[in-house]
Amino acid sequence: MALSVAFSFLLPCEADQTPQNPSELIVTSKFAFDQNGVPKTDVSGNLSYLKNRFSPASTFKTYWALSLLENRVVDPKKKIRIFDEHIPGSPREVDLREALFYSSNDYFETLWPSLGRVALEITLRNLGYGPVLGIAHAGKKGRLPKDWWKGEKALKHGGGIRLLPEEIHSNWVSVFWKKPSRIDEGTYRLWREALSWSDCPEKKGKIFGKTGSWEGNYWFQGTFVPEDGGDYVAITILNKSKVASREKTILRFYEIVGCVMPSLN
Template sequence: MFRFSEGKNSALGCFLLFQLSSLFFFTPLHSQNFSSKTITPNSDELILVTEVSSGGPRSEKVYGSSEFLKREYSPASTFKTYLVLSLLENHSIDPKEKIECSDKHIKDSPRLLDLRDALFYSSNDYFEKVFSKLGKEKLDLTLRKIGYLENFKSKVSGEDWWIDLVGLKHGGKIRLTPKKIHSSWTKIFENAYKLPKDIVEEWRKTLFWSECPEREANVYGKTGSWEGNFWFQGALLRSENDYVIYTILNRSKSGSRTGTIQRFYELTRCKVPSLE
């Protein structure tokens, strides 16, 4: 306990007390780490976290069953992340152009969607309609450039990942480990492949999910649901040198797209935006 004498020292005492209270109540938010110090994974859940903070070391952490790390899974609709990268890289699309799309899982469908909307709602119809402007050859060039297929086992036998146009929604025959799926998302987000900055900036804009004033940051992300796998890949960005990137895989029988989104927002301590 602090004691301050009366008289001449009282003013000094008040000043010191104010300084101490400032430390407790006015600590800048940017001094706090983004990710939770202790993440307790749910059953049938895997969480991969990459964190970079200004002046601090890079952190790579994995929470959950190690068995999940040994297996390969469909990337589901997180694959659309790289389809969009290729569309932007080849200037095959106007991100602001609205296209009428019909998807059963999207409320009030058919409805007009631009590129950001199509990713947010994970519209399959949108990407089937715009794919003719890109084509598989150009998409493959992008996938090879970022090494997305380098650990795809079927590549060894010469088998292609392609199924058909409908297969675009989940990446066809592609099966990758969670670490590879997380690494690809992280490297593109950080522009580790030295792509044109304007392309990466536009790519991020299309993946914008919400503002997070609680953390003085913006949220970017992509969902994925296929073969009983529920993914959410998200990034909480405060600045170019201050961010945390998550990949969540939910394999629970009671899992859902909405539940996995909510799990991400629970971990980041941000408010969940309207999903409609």
């Protein structure tokens, strides 16, 4: 679902004093859960990136995880042994939340035979996941491209899907804005729990997130959810710096929201 864009700056929790990075794009939305109006977005940083389509990288696993839950393929608490070289302590055993936190390819590939392409495509199409055709406007869903399938090994970065940064952001916002009517309450709760990242006692809230890196682009999508039931703040960060890294991109999010970044180990 595409979101409308408003260029009045929406501060996540307090004024962000971190200098702008010319190789960075930040897309922000502030909204109440289940609000009637489509959340508006604010964009800052290198606005030229808004015109380019990117691989969703491992942010795609957010929606792959939903398909696993919808189709009862995964017990989110069950540990699976993984061998990803990029994950600290590997080989190790991880559950669904940890697999998303560390962005394990092995975890999702192990479960793939029990899910399959047809079931995954049904989930993606029901969500409206994919590029938005024509001029993006509030409430318009994307469509899964016919040529998106590039084989099982390419699923870790979304196959042949290419999205505008605002489309990547709007899909993330839709996870937290309101529960899709076709997803039962239990599955929706497990999905959000699997995306939990850390507590934020400094701001009395909780952080949900997902990383992604592919083709030299680093992403972090995070949502701050306050304990008091106030507005959520969802932020998508794209870092294309030559010295960019997963850790630096995650840290940027935590700097903006004013929370302490957890250990990544």
